Amino acid sequence: MADRDFDPEAMLSALADRGVRFVLIGGMAAVLHGDVGVTVDVDVVPERSDENLERLAKALRDLGARIRTKGEPEGLQFDCSAEFFKNLSPDSIVNMTTERGDLDVTFCPSGTQGFSDLSRDAVEIEAADRLHILVASLQDVIRSKEAAGRDKDRLALPRLRRLLDRLRADGRSRATR
């Protein structure tokens, strides 16, 4: 990332401004449901139609997206086009750094069938003033983290399950106040 501060709202706005159809997943989705974990990137699952991939590529170019890699703090330039995303296998994860922070795009997160699967239970929320996005249900965030099984996911899972229990006990499992 450049010197500008991490700004998930700006990343999500860039996607929304270009009309990208996507579901937010991962730690930031959990935060919107009420989690207290620390997350320093944004994970999105775009719908995979040709038109949407065009919109996605435009939004990512607006954000100055580059491939994230340890050796190059500024990231590596890549062919940020609809073709690039079209040619990826469904389980690919594209880890990027942008002018507004780290952004990961995946079409089929672990344990899920991708956009159509996640959007079924996703909830539309206002993540910022006039910024409405689809956020994966907390159950689906948990399902994905269970399947991914990374150390950081395993650490977060007891807390996320506790939050889910809490929301259910309150009679809500939606990211509303």
Added chain:
Amino acid sequence: MAERAGVPKSTVGRIESGARVPSTGMVERLVRAAGLEVSVSLSEADPGTDSMFERTLRRSPAERLADATRVARFVLRGRRELAAASDG
């Protein structure tokens, strides 16, 4: 694995395919056959987490995003400073 655990191969196959849910004893036998040990620990629920949930759930999603952004910036700044210090 089935041989080492002393259970029929078909049993292991059914567990692997999800057709059978193993008992705790069966899990223990299979894990031991793999040269590992099962350990279960119980711990008190952290009341601190619940009180943090109390606070975040009173806030709107937009406020939660803003809070998380501030925390993430703090963490990222710390990481950058640590990296700079170790480089220097």
